[in-house]
Amino acid sequence: MSKMTLKTEGDKYVIVTRRFAASPEAVYRAHIEPALVQKWMLGPEGWTMPVCINEGKPGGKIRYEWTNGKGQGFYLTGEFLELQPYSRIVHVERMHLPNPTPDNHVETRFEPDGTGTLMTMRMTLPDAATRAAMLSTGMEKGMEASYVRLETLL
Amino acid sequence: MDNLDAAFTALADPTRRAILARLARGEATVTQLAKPFAMTQPAISQHLKVLEGAGLIVSRVDGTKRPRRLARSGIEALDQWLAMLRKGLEKSYDRLDEVLAAMEHKKKGEVQ
Numbered sequence: 001m002s003k004m005t006l007k008t009e010g011d012k013y014v015i016v017t018r019r020f021a022a023s024p025e026a027v028y029r030a031h032i033e034p035a036l037v038q039k040w041m042l043g044p045e046g047w048t049m050p051v052c053i054n055e056g057k058p059g060g061k062i063r064y065e066w067t068n069g070k071g072q073g074f075y076l077t078g079e080f081l082e083l084q085p086y087s088r089i090v091h092v093e094r095m096h097l098p099n100p101t102p103d104n105h106v107e108t109r110f111e112p113d114g115t116g117t118l119m120t121m122r123m124t125l126p127d128a129a130t131r132a133a134m135l136s137t138g139m140e141k142g143m144e145a146s147y148v149r150l151e152t153l154l
Numbered sequence: 155m156d157n158l159d160a161a162f163t164a165l166a167d168p169t170r171r172a173i174l175a176r177l178a179r180g181e182a183t184v185t186q187l188a189k190p191f192a193m194t195q196p197a198i199s200q201h202l203k204v205l206e207g208a209g210l211i212v213s214r215v216d217g218t219k220r221p222r223r224l225a226r227s228g229i230e231a232l233d234q235w236l237a238m239l240r241k242g243l244e245k246s247y248d249r250l251d252e253v254l255a256a257m258e259h260k261k262k263g264e265v266q
Contacts, residue, residue, distance in 0.1 A: 004240070014236070016243060021251070030250055129175060
């Protein structure tokens with residue numbers, strides 16, 4: 001599989017691309033069906049998603065809850081805006097840290113690419129304060145020590 | 155952990171978040187920072203004190219002025235955040251490869 005690409009577009013967006021060796025239908029379903037989402041949308045090693053609510057329809061609710069099993073956790077809520085099976089998902093989401101971050105507008109596209117799928121995700125770049133808040137949460141705790149932790153700088 | 159709590163407290167206030175956003179564009183004095191807000195300089199100074207206490211901003215002495223700028227952690231926050239996002243997504247998508255392979259396997263099993 002080719003490597004993931006991640007780049008910023010202006011100071012407003014982050015564009016992520018990734019190829020998968022599966023049909024757009026399979027990749028799309030893995031983004032919508034809770035039982036599948038819970039298996040992979042976990043971020044760093046050691047985190048699990050005990051709660052995954054995904055009402056896969058326009059206006060449908062999203063709620064993901066993550067925990068690292070060591071008493072740290074956070075959750076995300078959101079709503080689906082548009083769903084075009086099996087090619088496009090548009091939704092908004094916000095992290096609760098525990099105060100909600102500004103809405104992140106996310107568009108995810110799935111295109112046939114040879115025998116596989118090219119996924120392109122376009123998300124809103126959070127503002128400086130939100131990024132600082134996200135960096136200082138437990139999310140970062142599971143990461144390698146190569147990331148300078150906020151608390152070591154203070 | 156006290157410092158993290160202080161950072162969270164500091165970030166909980168919209169004025170302080172706006173001050174950080176302004177400082178993300180470059181160094182500024184109290185007068186410059188007070189301008190866009192309908193607030194007195196002492197009120198802004200109080201917010202700056204909280205941000206400084208949380209280690210989010212630093213100041214230097216320039217004659218009678220004390221311009222503030224983002225602390226190193228703040229300046230590097232975008233790079234750090236992108237690195238964190240990249241790392242988290244790469245790990246997640248590697249797992250998704252396995253989930254997709256298992257789905258394919260199951261589908262083939264059902265056909266047979």
